Amino acid sequence: MDIESLEKEFRKKVCDKIELFPEGKDRFVISAPFTFEDGDFLNVVLKKNGAGWYFTDEGHTFMHLSYDDLDFERGKRKEIINSVLKTHYLENDSGELKCTVEDNYFSDAFYTFIQGLIKVTDIAFTKRERIRSLFYEEFEEYLRNFFGDKCIFDYKEPNKDPGGKYPVDCYVENEVPLFIFGIYNNDKCRDAMITCLTYERWGFSFTSIGIFENQEDINKKVLARFSDVIEKQYSNLSASKERLPDYIKKIHILS
Known part of the structure; x- marks a missing residue:
């Protein structure tokens, strides 16, 4: 492989500040000025696979x-990432792009590879509120489908x-x-x-349920106090979809 010609091609196509460094057999580390929000550089490597070549971030x-x-392995978060990867012809091989x-x-x-990596990091660092809102979109959609017009959100x-x-x-x-x-x-749990x-304290009677995005993310002490107060909880949305209907029937909450 002609490294100098390839560098010139990359510089012409992407930007001037690109260098290739051979490290190991048929493996080239690419130095490029693209970073995460915290300043760390994106990892880009060119490797040979049989008769062909591919770019990888090596996970x-x-x-x-x-x-x-930041977890993109569940629900609509995963859908967003999969859409980005498909658009940029990237493959997710067990976490390696x-x-x-x-x-x-x-x-x-x-x-294409650089654009895909940048898009993934943009989603992570500039759309955290959007990612959080996806949980609530799924949460509201499920409850609206289950309870219908009986639901009042942000009550x-x-x-x-x-x-x-003190919204519900x-x-x-x-x-x-x-x-x-x-x-x-943790804050939402509190x-x-x-x-x-x-x-x-106001004297209201009600049945309380907590549905977590991921219960394992909650501090143990915070969760323990929450568990003393809440009557029923589900570790994630999938668990609630599977078990909430039976719980509702069991307690005869809806007449």
Whole structure:
């Protein structure tokens, strides 16, 4: 392989500050000025696979994002990433992102690969609120389909709490109403607990349920206090979809 010619091709196609360094047999590390939000550089390597070549991040991108507690392996998060990978012709091989060089079009594949990695990191670092909202979209969609018109989302008690300091994520109308909370982090877990305790202090009767985005992410002490207050909880949305219907039948919450 003619490294100098390939460097010139990459510089012309992508940017001037690109260098190739041979490391091992049929393996070239590519130095390029593309970084994560924290300043760490994207990892790009060109490797040979049989008769062909491919670009790879060697698993670095998802590993780096995992340090920031960003998980793209569940629900709509996974759908977003899969859509990005498909658009940029990238393959997710057990966490390693790859792009095959077709017909020796190295510069085109390199450009596509870089664009795909940048798009993935953009989603991670600039759309955290959007990613969080995806959990609530799934949460609301499921509960609306299950309970129908009985659902009131982001409920505020009009007499005791007109300012909305103690909202209920999903209030299900019933003789004894159902309070359902979507829990995605420690603060939200504490807020839901405080809301339940406040409604108890006000003298309201209700049945409380917590549905976690991922219960394993919650601090053990926070979860322990929450468990003392909440009546039923599910470790994630999938668990709630599987088991909530039976629980509702068991307690005869809906008449």
